[in-house]
Structure formats: structure tokens, C-alpha cells
Amino acid sequence: MEDAAIINLWKDYSRKLDESLSLNRKNTEDIIHMKVKSMLNSMQPLKVFAIVVGILWVCFVDSLIIGLFHAASIFFLASAIIQVLLTKLAIGIYLYQLILIQQVDISQPVLATQNKLARLQSTTLWVTRILFLxxxxxxxxxxxxxxxxxxxxxxxxxPVTVTLLFTLAAIWLFANIRYENRHTKWFKLMFDGKEWTPVMKSMELLDEMKEYK
Known part of the structure; x- marks a missing residue:
């Protein structure tokens, strides 16, 4: 009888321990998800500001192009058109990123959240490359x-030499702003802020959660 009682106590203790571990794991996952959501939400004000300023700038430049179309030089028109088209493309990417951030749900599986973070990471690199063009x-x-x-x-x-140097710089940056270069000093200097850091920290947290599980 004593052996049976000890075995039952051990089983009961083992069950309670499993329940406690499961609860702790669930609490840890919930906390990590909330941290990820909070960090992503911190990116929204800057993106909204960029979109608003971008739209105002596009309206201004478009009005210049239309108003000066028959009077301005071909160089001014070509420069303005290229600049405003690239700005519109950047605005579109920022809008897409806002949608992605809104779609992140703490109740979603980790893989779904990681997928959205990967898209945020990729589009952040692309919008930067486009703007440098x-x-x-x-x-x-x-x-x-x-x-x-x-x-x-x-x-x-x-001025021609300056333009050539700016062109070479734009081409170099477009070619080298890649995830593989994230550990270089110039990359860290360029991307140290709300555009990049929250995404990377969120991905690290989710990776840690997967290892914990």
C-alpha cells in the first residue's frame, strides 16, 4: 500500500509539474507575442509620417510638372518625373508595410508572424534602395x-562630375543594401532606428521562442 501511495503521489506531482511547465510556456509565448506586437506598433508613427510627407511632396512636384511642362527644361522635367515616380513607389511600399503590421496577430502561429516579419524586412531594404536611386x-x-x-x-x-559621383553612389548602394551586409558598419549606421531595429529584435524573439519550445 505504501508503494502504491508513493507511486500515486509521484504521478500527481509529475502531472502538476507538466501543467506548470505548460502554463509557463504559454505565458512566455504570450509575453513574447505582445513584445513583438508592441515593437512593430512602434514603427507605425514614422511610416505614417513618411506617407503623409511623401503624399504632400508628390502633390507639390506633380503640380510643378503640370504647370511648367511647356516652359521648363527637359532636364528639370526628367529629374522631377523620375523623382516623383520613385517617391510614389516608396509610398506604396510604406502603405503595404502598415497593412502587414496591422495583420500581425498575437494569436497567430509563430510561422505566420515570421513570414510577415520577413516581408517587412525585405520591403524595408527595398524602399531604402529605391529612395537612394x-x-x-x-x-x-x-x-x-x-x-x-x-x-x-x-x-x-x-556639376557633371558631381552627378556622376552621385550616380555611382546610388548604384553602389542599390547593389549593396542587402540582408547579407547587415553586420557591416555602414549598414548598421544606416539602419539603426525605427525602420529596422524593431523588425530584427522581433525576429530574434520569435527564434528564441522556437528554441524554448
Whole structure:
């Protein structure tokens, strides 16, 4: 009888221990999910601000293009059109990111949340690459045809050189802003903020939760 009683006590203790561990695991998962949601929500104000400023800027530039279409130089129009198209594309990506953040649900499986985080990570890199492509057009909007005729060619070597350097910088950044370079100093300097850090920390938390499980 004593052996049976000890066995029953052991089974009862083992059951309560399993229940306690299961409860602790569930509480840990809930806390991690809430932290992830909180960090992602912290990204929203900056994205909303970027969208509002972007829309105002697009409206301004579009009005300039329409109003000066028959008077402005081809260089100004081409620069403005390229810049505003890239800005519109960036606004679209920011809107998509806001939708992704809203879709993150703490009750969802970890894999579903990780998938959304991966898309946030990827689109953050893409929007940055796209915005840097604007660099050259900020140096060409004031160009005129007269810059490339007669004695003006030598005088305008400097602005052309600046445009070339900006173009090379834009191409280099577009090619090198990749997840594989996240450990480099220039990448960390560029992405240390609300656009990137919350996503990376959220992914790390979910990875830790998977290991814990």
C-alpha cells in the first residue's frame, strides 16, 4: 500500500509539474507575442509620417510638372518625373508595410508572424534602395542645354562630375543594401532606428521562442 501511495503521489506531482511547465510556456509565448506586437506598433508613427510627407511632396512636384511642362527644361522635367515616380513607389511600399503590421496577430502561429516579419524586412531594404536611386536627379534638375555648348562645357565639368559621383553612389548602394551586409558598419549606421531595429529584435524573439519550445 505504501508503494502504491508513493507511486500515486509521484504521478500527481509529475502531472502538476507538466501543467506548470505548460502554463509557463504559454505565458512566455504570450509575453513574447505582445513584445513583438508592441515593437512593430512602434514603427507605425514614422511610416505614417513618411506617407503623409511623401503624399504632400508628390502633390507639390506633380503640380510643378503640370504647370511648367511647356516652359521648363527637359532636364528639370526628367529629374522631377523620375523623382516623383520613385517617391510614389516608396509610398506604396510604406502603405503595404502598415497593412502587414496591422495583420500581425498575437494569436497567430509563430510561422505566420515570421513570414510577415520577413516581408517587412525585405520591403524595408527595398524602399531604402529605391529612395537612394533618387540621388542623381537631385543634381540634374537645374541643368540646361546651354551647359553642353561652346565654352560652357569646361565651366560645367564640376556639376557633371558631381552627378556622376552621385550616380555611382546610388548604384553602389542599390547593389549593396542587402540582408547579407547587415553586420557591416555602414549598414548598421544606416539602419539603426525605427525602420529596422524593431523588425530584427522581433525576429530574434520569435527564434528564441522556437528554441524554448
Amino acid at each position: 533618387q540621388l542623381p536627379v537631385w543634381t540634374t534638375f537645374f541643368w540646361t542645354k546651354n551647359m553642353f555648348t561652346g565654352e560652357s562645357i569646361a565651366f560645367n565639368t564640376l
